[in-house]
Amino acid sequence: MxxxxxxxxxxxxxxxxxxxxxxxxKKLNAKLYILYVVDVRAATEIFPDIAGEIGEKLLETAKELVNEAVEEAKKAGVEAEGLVEAGVPPEKIVEVAKKKDVSMIVIGAHGYGGIKRLLIGSVSDKVIRMSDRPVVVVKG
Ligand SMILES: Nc1ncnc2c1ncn2[C@@H]1O[C@H](COP(=O)(O)OP(=O)(O)OP(=O)(O)O)[C@@H](O)[C@H]1O
Ligand SMILES: [Mg+2]
Incomplete structure:
Protein backbone atom coordinates (compact mmCIF):
# COMPACT_ATOMS: atom_id res chain seq x y z
CA MET A 1 0.00 0.00 0.00
CA LYS A 26 -7.95 9.68 0.27
CA LYS A 27 -7.30 10.40 -3.39
CA LEU A 28 -4.25 8.13 -3.52
CA ASN A 29 -5.84 5.48 -1.32
CA ALA A 30 -2.69 5.74 0.78
CA LYS A 31 -1.88 5.14 4.41
CA LEU A 32 -1.04 8.27 6.39
CA TYR A 33 1.77 8.35 8.93
CA ILE A 34 1.60 11.34 11.28
CA LEU A 35 4.95 12.13 12.89
CA TYR A 36 5.81 14.48 15.72
CA VAL A 37 9.50 14.79 16.54
CA VAL A 38 10.21 15.78 20.12
CA ASP A 39 13.32 17.91 20.23
CA VAL A 40 14.43 16.66 23.63
CA ARG A 41 17.87 18.12 23.01
CA ALA A 42 16.65 21.71 23.32
CA ALA A 43 14.95 21.06 26.67
CA THR A 44 17.82 19.12 28.17
CA GLU A 45 20.36 21.80 27.30
CA ILE A 46 18.38 24.53 29.02
CA PHE A 47 17.28 22.53 32.09
CA PRO A 48 19.83 19.74 32.55
CA ASP A 49 18.69 18.96 36.14
CA ILE A 50 15.10 18.19 35.23
CA ALA A 51 15.78 17.01 31.69
CA GLY A 52 14.23 13.58 32.27
CA GLU A 53 11.02 15.04 33.60
CA ILE A 54 10.72 17.55 30.78
CA GLY A 55 11.42 14.85 28.21
CA GLU A 56 8.64 12.67 29.64
CA LYS A 57 6.19 15.57 29.66
CA LEU A 58 7.06 16.55 26.08
CA LEU A 59 6.62 12.98 24.86
CA GLU A 60 3.25 12.76 26.60
CA THR A 61 1.99 15.99 25.06
CA ALA A 62 3.28 14.91 21.67
CA LYS A 63 1.41 11.61 21.87
CA GLU A 64 -1.85 13.41 22.71
CA LEU A 65 -1.45 15.81 19.78
CA VAL A 66 -0.62 13.02 17.35
CA ASN A 67 -3.55 10.91 18.57
CA GLU A 68 -5.96 13.78 17.93
CA ALA A 69 -4.64 14.12 14.38
CA VAL A 70 -4.86 10.36 13.82
CA GLU A 71 -8.49 10.41 14.99
CA GLU A 72 -9.28 13.22 12.57
CA ALA A 73 -7.78 11.22 9.70
CA LYS A 74 -9.64 8.06 10.68
CA LYS A 75 -12.92 9.96 10.90
CA ALA A 76 -12.31 11.02 7.31
CA GLY A 77 -11.91 7.36 6.38
CA VAL A 78 -8.13 7.34 6.04
CA GLU A 79 -5.91 4.62 7.47
CA ALA A 80 -3.59 6.50 9.81
CA GLU A 81 -0.79 5.73 12.25
CA GLY A 82 0.78 8.12 14.74
CA LEU A 83 4.52 8.20 15.38
CA VAL A 84 6.34 10.09 18.13
CA GLU A 85 10.12 10.12 17.97
CA ALA A 86 12.81 11.94 19.91
CA GLY A 87 15.48 13.65 17.85
CA VAL A 88 16.35 16.61 15.66
CA PRO A 89 13.10 17.33 13.77
CA PRO A 90 14.25 17.71 10.13
CA GLU A 91 16.72 14.82 10.34
CA LYS A 92 14.18 12.53 11.97
CA ILE A 93 11.47 13.42 9.45
CA VAL A 94 13.78 12.54 6.54
CA GLU A 95 14.92 9.34 8.28
CA VAL A 96 11.36 8.14 8.97
CA ALA A 97 10.31 8.93 5.38
CA LYS A 98 13.05 6.59 4.20
CA LYS A 99 12.42 3.89 6.78
CA LYS A 100 8.67 3.79 6.03
CA ASP A 101 9.42 4.20 2.32
CA VAL A 102 6.67 6.80 1.89
CA SER A 103 5.99 8.23 -1.55
CA MET A 104 5.86 11.83 -0.31
CA ILE A 105 6.18 14.09 2.70
CA VAL A 106 3.52 16.69 3.58
CA ILE A 107 4.69 19.58 5.74
CA GLY A 108 3.52 23.06 6.76
CA ALA A 109 5.36 26.12 5.50
CA HIS A 110 5.47 27.43 9.08
CA GLY A 111 5.05 26.15 12.61
CA TYR A 112 5.04 27.69 16.06
CA GLY A 113 7.85 30.02 15.04
CA GLY A 114 5.32 31.94 12.97
CA ILE A 115 5.76 33.83 9.75
CA LYS A 116 8.79 35.82 10.75
CA ARG A 117 11.20 34.77 8.05
CA LEU A 118 11.25 34.66 4.26
CA LEU A 119 9.16 31.94 2.72
CA ILE A 120 9.28 28.97 5.07
CA GLY A 121 10.49 27.82 8.48
CA SER A 122 13.79 26.08 9.16
CA VAL A 123 12.30 22.60 9.58
CA SER A 124 10.50 22.61 6.23
CA ASP A 125 13.51 24.25 4.57
CA LYS A 126 15.85 21.48 5.78
CA VAL A 127 13.41 18.69 4.93
CA ILE A 128 13.10 19.97 1.36
CA ARG A 129 16.88 20.09 1.01
CA MET A 130 17.71 16.77 2.71
CA SER A 131 14.93 14.47 1.57
CA ASP A 132 15.06 12.34 -1.55
CA ARG A 133 11.23 12.20 -1.60
CA PRO A 134 8.79 14.69 -3.10
CA VAL A 135 7.77 17.26 -0.47
CA VAL A 136 4.38 18.97 -0.45
CA VAL A 137 4.66 22.29 1.40
CA VAL A 138 1.30 23.60 2.58
CA LYS A 139 1.21 27.38 2.67
CA GLY A 140 -0.98 29.70 4.68
N1 LIG B 1 8.99 18.93 15.84
C1 LIG B 1 8.36 18.72 14.69
N2 LIG B 1 7.90 17.49 14.38
C2 LIG B 1 7.24 17.26 13.23
N3 LIG B 1 7.02 18.21 12.31
C3 LIG B 1 7.45 19.46 12.55
C4 LIG B 1 8.15 19.78 13.74
N4 LIG B 1 8.47 21.10 13.71
C5 LIG B 1 7.98 21.56 12.54
N5 LIG B 1 7.37 20.60 11.84
C6 LIG B 1 6.72 20.71 10.52
O1 LIG B 1 7.36 21.72 9.80
C7 LIG B 1 6.41 22.73 9.45
C8 LIG B 1 7.13 24.07 9.45
O2 LIG B 1 7.60 24.36 10.75
P1 LIG B 1 8.96 25.11 11.00
O3 LIG B 1 9.41 24.74 12.36
O4 LIG B 1 9.88 24.91 9.84
O5 LIG B 1 8.49 26.65 10.94
P2 LIG B 1 8.60 27.77 12.08
O6 LIG B 1 8.31 27.15 13.41
O7 LIG B 1 7.72 28.87 11.61
O8 LIG B 1 10.10 28.22 11.96
P3 LIG B 1 11.33 27.92 12.94
O9 LIG B 1 11.08 26.63 13.69
O10 LIG B 1 12.49 27.85 12.01
O11 LIG B 1 11.37 29.09 13.85
C9 LIG B 1 5.28 22.59 10.47
O12 LIG B 1 4.04 23.08 9.98
C10 LIG B 1 5.24 21.07 10.62
O13 LIG B 1 4.57 20.51 9.50
MG1 LIG C 1 9.30 25.47 14.29
Missing amino acids: ESLLLAYDGSEPSKKALKVAIDLA
Whole structure:
Protein backbone atom coordinates (compact mmCIF):
# COMPACT_ATOMS: atom_id res chain seq x y z
CA MET A 1 0.00 0.00 0.00
CA GLU A 2 1.23 3.47 -0.85
CA SER A 3 1.90 5.75 2.12
CA LEU A 4 2.43 9.42 2.95
CA LEU A 5 4.22 11.07 5.86
CA LEU A 6 2.82 14.17 7.53
CA ALA A 7 5.27 16.13 9.68
CA TYR A 8 3.05 17.46 12.46
CA ASP A 9 3.87 19.77 15.37
CA GLY A 10 0.31 20.66 16.39
CA SER A 11 0.66 24.29 15.21
CA GLU A 12 -2.08 25.96 13.12
CA PRO A 13 -0.06 25.67 9.88
CA SER A 14 0.56 21.98 10.54
CA LYS A 15 -3.20 21.52 11.10
CA LYS A 16 -3.74 22.96 7.66
CA ALA A 17 -1.14 20.51 6.34
CA LEU A 18 -3.11 17.71 8.07
CA LYS A 19 -6.21 18.62 6.06
CA VAL A 20 -4.24 18.52 2.79
CA ALA A 21 -2.57 15.25 3.81
CA ILE A 22 -5.98 13.67 4.54
CA ASP A 23 -7.28 14.78 1.13
CA LEU A 24 -4.19 13.42 -0.62
CA ALA A 25 -4.29 10.13 1.25
CA LYS A 26 -7.95 9.68 0.27
CA LYS A 27 -7.30 10.40 -3.39
CA LEU A 28 -4.25 8.13 -3.52
CA ASN A 29 -5.84 5.48 -1.32
CA ALA A 30 -2.69 5.74 0.78
CA LYS A 31 -1.88 5.14 4.41
CA LEU A 32 -1.04 8.27 6.39
CA TYR A 33 1.77 8.35 8.93
CA ILE A 34 1.60 11.34 11.28
CA LEU A 35 4.95 12.13 12.89
CA TYR A 36 5.81 14.48 15.72
CA VAL A 37 9.50 14.79 16.54
CA VAL A 38 10.21 15.78 20.12
CA ASP A 39 13.32 17.91 20.23
CA VAL A 40 14.43 16.66 23.63
CA ARG A 41 17.87 18.12 23.01
CA ALA A 42 16.65 21.71 23.32
CA ALA A 43 14.95 21.06 26.67
CA THR A 44 17.82 19.12 28.17
CA GLU A 45 20.36 21.80 27.30
CA ILE A 46 18.38 24.53 29.02
CA PHE A 47 17.28 22.53 32.09
CA PRO A 48 19.83 19.74 32.55
CA ASP A 49 18.69 18.96 36.14
CA ILE A 50 15.10 18.19 35.23
CA ALA A 51 15.78 17.01 31.69
CA GLY A 52 14.23 13.58 32.27
CA GLU A 53 11.02 15.04 33.60
CA ILE A 54 10.72 17.55 30.78
CA GLY A 55 11.42 14.85 28.21
CA GLU A 56 8.64 12.67 29.64
CA LYS A 57 6.19 15.57 29.66
CA LEU A 58 7.06 16.55 26.08
CA LEU A 59 6.62 12.98 24.86
CA GLU A 60 3.25 12.76 26.60
CA THR A 61 1.99 15.99 25.06
CA ALA A 62 3.28 14.91 21.67
CA LYS A 63 1.41 11.61 21.87
CA GLU A 64 -1.85 13.41 22.71
CA LEU A 65 -1.45 15.81 19.78
CA VAL A 66 -0.62 13.02 17.35
CA ASN A 67 -3.55 10.91 18.57
CA GLU A 68 -5.96 13.78 17.93
CA ALA A 69 -4.64 14.12 14.38
CA VAL A 70 -4.86 10.36 13.82
CA GLU A 71 -8.49 10.41 14.99
CA GLU A 72 -9.28 13.22 12.57
CA ALA A 73 -7.78 11.22 9.70
CA LYS A 74 -9.64 8.06 10.68
CA LYS A 75 -12.92 9.96 10.90
CA ALA A 76 -12.31 11.02 7.31
CA GLY A 77 -11.91 7.36 6.38
CA VAL A 78 -8.13 7.34 6.04
CA GLU A 79 -5.91 4.62 7.47
CA ALA A 80 -3.59 6.50 9.81
CA GLU A 81 -0.79 5.73 12.25
CA GLY A 82 0.78 8.12 14.74
CA LEU A 83 4.52 8.20 15.38
CA VAL A 84 6.34 10.09 18.13
CA GLU A 85 10.12 10.12 17.97
CA ALA A 86 12.81 11.94 19.91
CA GLY A 87 15.48 13.65 17.85
CA VAL A 88 16.35 16.61 15.66
CA PRO A 89 13.10 17.33 13.77
CA PRO A 90 14.25 17.71 10.13
CA GLU A 91 16.72 14.82 10.34
CA LYS A 92 14.18 12.53 11.97
CA ILE A 93 11.47 13.42 9.45
CA VAL A 94 13.78 12.54 6.54
CA GLU A 95 14.92 9.34 8.28
CA VAL A 96 11.36 8.14 8.97
CA ALA A 97 10.31 8.93 5.38
CA LYS A 98 13.05 6.59 4.20
CA LYS A 99 12.42 3.89 6.78
CA LYS A 100 8.67 3.79 6.03
CA ASP A 101 9.42 4.20 2.32
CA VAL A 102 6.67 6.80 1.89
CA SER A 103 5.99 8.23 -1.55
CA MET A 104 5.86 11.83 -0.31
CA ILE A 105 6.18 14.09 2.70
CA VAL A 106 3.52 16.69 3.58
CA ILE A 107 4.69 19.58 5.74
CA GLY A 108 3.52 23.06 6.76
CA ALA A 109 5.36 26.12 5.50
CA HIS A 110 5.47 27.43 9.08
CA GLY A 111 5.05 26.15 12.61
CA TYR A 112 5.04 27.69 16.06
CA GLY A 113 7.85 30.02 15.04
CA GLY A 114 5.32 31.94 12.97
CA ILE A 115 5.76 33.83 9.75
CA LYS A 116 8.79 35.82 10.75
CA ARG A 117 11.20 34.77 8.05
CA LEU A 118 11.25 34.66 4.26
CA LEU A 119 9.16 31.94 2.72
CA ILE A 120 9.28 28.97 5.07
CA GLY A 121 10.49 27.82 8.48
CA SER A 122 13.79 26.08 9.16
CA VAL A 123 12.30 22.60 9.58
CA SER A 124 10.50 22.61 6.23
CA ASP A 125 13.51 24.25 4.57
CA LYS A 126 15.85 21.48 5.78
CA VAL A 127 13.41 18.69 4.93
CA ILE A 128 13.10 19.97 1.36
CA ARG A 129 16.88 20.09 1.01
CA MET A 130 17.71 16.77 2.71
CA SER A 131 14.93 14.47 1.57
CA ASP A 132 15.06 12.34 -1.55
CA ARG A 133 11.23 12.20 -1.60
CA PRO A 134 8.79 14.69 -3.10
CA VAL A 135 7.77 17.26 -0.47
CA VAL A 136 4.38 18.97 -0.45
CA VAL A 137 4.66 22.29 1.40
CA VAL A 138 1.30 23.60 2.58
CA LYS A 139 1.21 27.38 2.67
CA GLY A 140 -0.98 29.70 4.68
N1 LIG B 1 8.99 18.93 15.84
C1 LIG B 1 8.36 18.72 14.69
N2 LIG B 1 7.90 17.49 14.38
C2 LIG B 1 7.24 17.26 13.23
N3 LIG B 1 7.02 18.21 12.31
C3 LIG B 1 7.45 19.46 12.55
C4 LIG B 1 8.15 19.78 13.74
N4 LIG B 1 8.47 21.10 13.71
C5 LIG B 1 7.98 21.56 12.54
N5 LIG B 1 7.37 20.60 11.84
C6 LIG B 1 6.72 20.71 10.52
O1 LIG B 1 7.36 21.72 9.80
C7 LIG B 1 6.41 22.73 9.45
C8 LIG B 1 7.13 24.07 9.45
O2 LIG B 1 7.60 24.36 10.75
P1 LIG B 1 8.96 25.11 11.00
O3 LIG B 1 9.41 24.74 12.36
O4 LIG B 1 9.88 24.91 9.84
O5 LIG B 1 8.49 26.65 10.94
P2 LIG B 1 8.60 27.77 12.08
O6 LIG B 1 8.31 27.15 13.41
O7 LIG B 1 7.72 28.87 11.61
O8 LIG B 1 10.10 28.22 11.96
P3 LIG B 1 11.33 27.92 12.94
O9 LIG B 1 11.08 26.63 13.69
O10 LIG B 1 12.49 27.85 12.01
O11 LIG B 1 11.37 29.09 13.85
C9 LIG B 1 5.28 22.59 10.47
O12 LIG B 1 4.04 23.08 9.98
C10 LIG B 1 5.24 21.07 10.62
O13 LIG B 1 4.57 20.51 9.50
MG1 LIG C 1 9.30 25.47 14.29
